[in-house]
Amino acid sequence: MFKDIVIFSSIVMISFVSTNVKGQIASSGWKEEDRIYSKVFDAPLSGKQLRKGTTLYQVTSQKPTVLALIFTRCTGVCNPFLLELKENIELRTNEKNFNILVMSFDPRDTEKDLDDLAMRFGLSEDKRWEFAVTDSIRSLVQSIGFKPVWDSLRQQYDHDALLIGINSEGYITKKLIGIRNNADLGLLLASIQDSFTPTYRMANPNMLFSCFNYDAKTGKNTPGLGLIFVALPALIAMVIVLSVNFFVRVNRI
Amino acid sequence: METLKLRKITSVWIIIVLTLFVVAIVLGILMRLNQGEIIQQSPITFYGNMTTHGLTMIGIWFVAGMAAVNYLLERYVKTSYAANLFALVLTVIGVLMLWCSTFIGEFHAGWTFLYPLPFKIMWAEWATPLFLSSLGVLGLGWLVWSISLMAQILKKYSISQAFAWQHFHKNPKVETPPFILITMITLIGVIACLIAAVILLILFFIEYFSTGSFVNDALLMKNLTYFFGHTIANEMLYLGLAVIYELFAEVSGRPKWHTTWYVALAWNLSLIFILTAFFHHLYMDFVQPEGLQIIGQIASYLASLPAAGVTVFSILVAVYRNKINWSLTNLLFFIGVAGWVIGGLGAVIDATISNNFILHNTLWVPAHFHTYNAMGNVLFSLAFFHWFSNQYYHHKERQNTLKLSILLIGGAGFLLAFYIGGAESIPRRYSTYPSDLPMGATLASIAALFASLYLIAILIFFFNISKKCLKILSSSPQSS
Amino acid sequence: MQQSILMLFLGLLAISTIVFTYVYQSSQKATDLDRGMANPLKSRFWFLLILFVILGIFASVTIPKSPYYFYADETPSRVVHVAAKQFAFVLSNNAIDPKNPVGENAIELLENELVEFRVTSFDVNHGFAIYNKAGQLIAQTQAMPGYVNKLRWKFSEPGAYSILCLEYCGMAHQIMRSSFTVK
Numbered sequence: 084m085f086k087d088i089v090i091f092s093s094i095v096m097i098s099f100v101s102t103n104v105k106g107q108i109a110s111s112g113w114k115e116e117d118r119i120y121s122k123v124f125d126a127p128l129s130g131k132q133l134r135k136g137t138t139l140y141q142v143t144s145q146k147p148t149v150l151a152l153i154f155t156r157c158t159g160v161c162n163p164f165l166l167e168l169k170e171n172i173e174l175r176t177n178e179k180n181f182n183i184l185v186m187s188f189d190p191r192d193t194e195k196d197l198d199d200l201a202m203r204f205g206l207s208e209d210k211r212w213e214f215a216v217t218d219s220i221r222s223l224v225q226s227i228g229f230k231p232v233w234d235s236l237r238q239q240y241d242h243d244a245l246l247i248g249i250n251s252e253g254y255i256t257k258k259l260i261g262i263r264n265n266a267d268l269g270l271l272l273a274s275i276q277d278s279f280t281p282t283y284r285m286a287n288p289n290m291l292f293s294c295f296n297y298d299a300k301t302g303k304n305t306p307g308l309g310l311i312f313v314a315l316p317a318l319i320a321m322v323i324v325l326s327v328n329f330f331v332r333v334n335r336i
Numbered sequence: 337m338e339t340l341k342l343r344k345i346t347s348v349w350i351i352i353v354l355t356l357f358v359v360a361i362v363l364g365i366l367m368r369l370n371q372g373e374i375i376q377q378s379p380i381t382f383y384g385n386m387t388t389h390g391l392t393m394i395g396i397w398f399v400a401g402m403a404a405v406n407y408l409l410e411r412y413v414k415t416s417y418a419a420n421l422f423a424l425v426l427t428v429i430g431v432l433m434l435w436c437s438t439f440i441g442e443f444h445a446g447w448t449f450l451y452p453l454p455f456k457i458m459w460a461e462w463a464t465p466l467f468l469s470s471l472g473v474l475g476l477g478w479l480v481w482s483i484s485l486m487a488q489i490l491k492k493y494s495i496s497q498a499f500a501w502q503h504f505h506k507n508p509k510v511e512t513p514p515f516i517l518i519t520m521i522t523l524i525g526v527i528a529c530l531i532a533a534v535i536l537l538i539l540f541f542i543e544y545f546s547t548g549s550f551v552n553d554a555l556l557m558k559n560l561t562y563f564f565g566h567t568i569a570n571e572m573l574y575l576g577l578a579v580i581y582e583l584f585a586e587v588s589g590r591p592k593w594h595t596t597w598y599v600a601l602a603w604n605l606s607l608i609f610i611l612t613a614f615f616h617h618l619y620m621d622f623v624q625p626e627g628l629q630i631i632g633q634i635a636s637y638l639a640s641l642p643a644a645g646v647t648v649f650s651i652l653v654a655v656y657r658n659k660i661n662w663s664l665t666n667l668l669f670f671i672g673v674a675g676w677v678i679g680g681l682g683a684v685i686d687a688t689i690s691n692n693f694i695l696h697n698t699l700w701v702p703a704h705f706h707t708y709n710a711m712g713n714v715l716f717s718l719a720f721f722h723w724f725s726n727q728y729y730h731h732k733e734r735q736n737t738l739k740l741s742i743l744l745i746g747g748a749g750f751l752l753a754f755y756i757g758g759a760e761s762i763p764r765r766y767s768t769y770p771s772d773l774p775m776g777a778t779l780a781s782i783a784a785l786f787a788s789l790y791l792i793a794i795l796i797f798f799f800n801i802s803k804k805c806l807k808i809l810s811s812s813p814q815s816s
Numbered sequence: 817m818q819q820s821i822l823m824l825f826l827g828l829l830a831i832s833t834i835v836f837t838y839v840y841q842s843s844q845k846a847t848d849l850d851r852g853m854a855n856p857l858k859s860r861f862w863f864l865l866i867l868f869v870i871l872g873i874f875a876s877v878t879i880p881k882s883p884y885y886f887y888a889d890e891t892p893s894r895v896v897h898v899a900a901k902q903f904a905f906v907l908s909n910n911a912i913d914p915k916n917p918v919g920e921n922a923i924e925l926l927e928n929e930l931v932e933f934r935v936t937s938f939d940v941n942h943g944f945a946i947y948n949k950a951g952q953l954i955a956q957t958q959a960m961p962g963y964v965n966k967l968r969w970k971f972s973e974p975g976a977y978s979i980l981c982l983e984y985c986g987m988a989h990q991i992m993r994s995s996f997t998v999k
Contacts, residue, residue, distance in 0.1 A: 456986060698982070761952050
């Protein structure tokens with residue numbers, strides 16, 4: 084009996100280990116902690132959908148904003164990063180109380196470059212999305228703590244894929260570095276609405292059995308894979324009771 | 337009825353439990369003396385003793401309850417001697433392995449060995465696997481024993497009878513004795529928490545042997561740790577209650593207790609509450625979802641209802657204005673129930689999240705669990721030991737009042753120091769206290785003094801009971 | 817707060833002791849004619865009902881006071897990042913790099929400003945407990961590796977505050993501490 088349980092639980096565990104390793108992307112969690120609750124620089128913006136002279140605060144004061152920093156000549160992470168963001172946002176068709184502002188940190192990029200980018204992604208008609216450049220990009224990235232490094236050999240910026248959550252008062256409430264899943268995005272969207280979550284998980288490639296995932300719909304943590312393990316002892320105990328019962332009955336007859 | 341073999345193995349259990357109890361009390365007193373700055377131990381020695389003290393106490397009072405339940409269960413069903421012996425051998429081996437890891441290997445991660453502390457080696461390299469293996473050995477022995485006892489119950493009673501579900505109808509045909517009901521409920525809880533320990537140990541060992549490629553989730557591990565740790569500490573008390581249900585009326589010369597619908601309901605509900613109350617250990621981990629935190633508080637509150645409404649109330653009803661043949665046995669039961677109630681009050685206060693915010697991991701925590709162990713569960717088991725050994729070698733009971741007074745005064749003083757320490761925000765698990773918390777050392781010295789009184793009382797019980805148990809061990813079949 | 821909890825406990829302790837002593841003495845005085853409690857089932861029902869109501873009230877009063885809801889609808893004006901590691905705390909106004917954990921030498925907070933402590937651990941579980949000058953525990957959360965716990969608090973009194981580790985973390989647990997001041 085006991086042996087069976089051990090074998091059973093080992094099989095369950097090994098199958099979890101083997102199937103769930105992928106899909107977890109490493110990111111240095113601590114960098115996301117930088118500049119939280121500090122004010123972002125109120126940069127003047129220019130973009131196709133924006134009125135002339137609009138500043139960042141004017142955008143955020145209308146609706147809390149998710150800011151994505153990219154550059155159009157990027158041959159690396161920017162495209163998959165934007166694509167993932169687009170897909171995740173498309174899953175949230177009913178949520179309209181935020182803007183997504185895509186900005187270039189490359190001074191070479193023009194309003195036209197950003198407009199082309201929006202067209203390429205099929206987002207130029209989407210009301211929730213804005214694409215913009217600014218002439219004070221240096222002050223903006225400094226206020227965010229974003230440090231792209233120019234690699235002259237590759238003619239590319241070496242940079243993080245960074246999402247910044249900005250609430251309606253212009254404060255940075257959360258950052259996400261790297262291409263992240265929909266649940267993490269939900270955490271960011273909750274933070275810009277100023278809904279307080281007393282905790283969150285740091286991104287770590289090695290942790291397989293997270294007990295809880297954040298559900299943006301309800302604003303609560305939901306049971307994750309690890310929680311099965313918390314419930315498992317009680318379930319196995321019940322199975323043991325029933326099997327022992329079955330076993331002694333059969334033997335008695 | 338019970339065989340001579342069962343009588344002898346029960347005597348062996350009693351002698352082992354009492355011997356280890358004395359050793360573990362001495363370790364506890366040494367800890368309080370060190371905190372009181374009366375003796376000077378290195379922190380490593382202190383925390384090593386703390387680890388040994390904790391796990392030894394949990395282990396012995398769990399097996400004491402199991403041995404008593406096994407002995408009394410023989411009145412209803414045939415129990416397996418082999419399983420009992422298997423558990424005995426594995427318990428002895430397990431305790432020796434544990435002591436090796438702490439006393440020789442200087443392992444000192446605490447008996448709750450909160451992940452990932454056992455992997456931050458501050459002791460001999462081999463002590464971590466040895467400590468974890470010792471838990472595995474203890475767990476295996478106890479799991480086999482629990483499943484075997486449960487199997488014997490299920491041979492005679494169907495599942496619904498074992499849970500006394502037929503008592504929810506009027507005039508049930510078969511009566512499930514309360515002892516069977518409580519034993520069954522408790523054994524399921526025991527099995528669940530031991531399975532939690534098995535899963536926990538497997539996860540520990542996977543990480544240990546994976547050399548870095550597998551890392552556990554700290555929150556999951558903490559949940560599993562307290563599923564095991566809290567539940568086993570809770571269930572060992574319930575084993576003691578099963579013994580009370582069986583023996584209290586009998587030794588008091590009162591009619592035997594019966595299972596009624598509310599007794600059945602209360603104990604069935606207890607099973608659910610026990611298995612979810614452990615969440616109250618994670619209140620200060622804000623990372624745990626609020627839902628579970630609130631379940632933790634509500635389950636901890638609700639767990640007190642069947643306990644107070646049925647067990648405590650039944651004891652009071654049985655005694656109130658009834659002529660009772662008071663003896664040391666039922667006095668110990670009665671005082672033990674009072675101790676359990678008082679510890680329970682301390683526990684309910686601490687199981688309130690907003691109180692836990694300022695009490696968590698202060699001395700309030702050891703205060704309440706020492707109350708229902710040292711002044712509750714220990715007394716239940718001592719009562720059983722006394723009753724058991726007196727069956728065969730009856731001596732006139734002398735100076736009961738003196739013995740009990742020393743026990744009570746010692747216990748009360750020792751516990752009060754904990755409670756006051758908790759209210760003074762003195763942290764638990766500190767080998768010495770910082771100078772800005774001067775009350776800590778003073779209270780520790782006072783506690784050590786009272787704990788020594790408690791030890792004296794226990795030594796008297798130890799000698800009286802062990803003497804009789806040794807006689808049982810040397811008795812031949814003819815004399816039985 | 818702690819003192820009133822202690823008083824509540826001592827009160828309940830006294831009541832239980834009196835009840836048990838009274839019941840014990842009633843049995844000492846009892847004769848063979850005594851029949852015990854009249855209609856215990858009914859008294860049990862009332863006892864349970866009262867207990868249930870008291871616990872219900874207690875739960876509904878205390879649960880909203882849980883630390884998870886503190887200042888949930890305000891934006892903090894200060895963030896203090898806390899990283900615990902065997903056997904020290906790193907406190908910083910900026911995010912703390914695990915590879916190079918450096919913090920500020922002294923953290924100064926303002927009276928009555930909303931502070932958010934973002935507490936994590938780089939190794940084992942630790943506790944993050946704030947003690948006031950009188951040595952009284954006023955707030956705490958756990959530091960768990962891989963997670964960040966956010967504790968929001970307003971300090972109403974200026975002065976020196978200590979931080980103690982309240983989760984056993986190894987042989988120097990008792991000396992693991994830090995401090996900050998409130999002006």
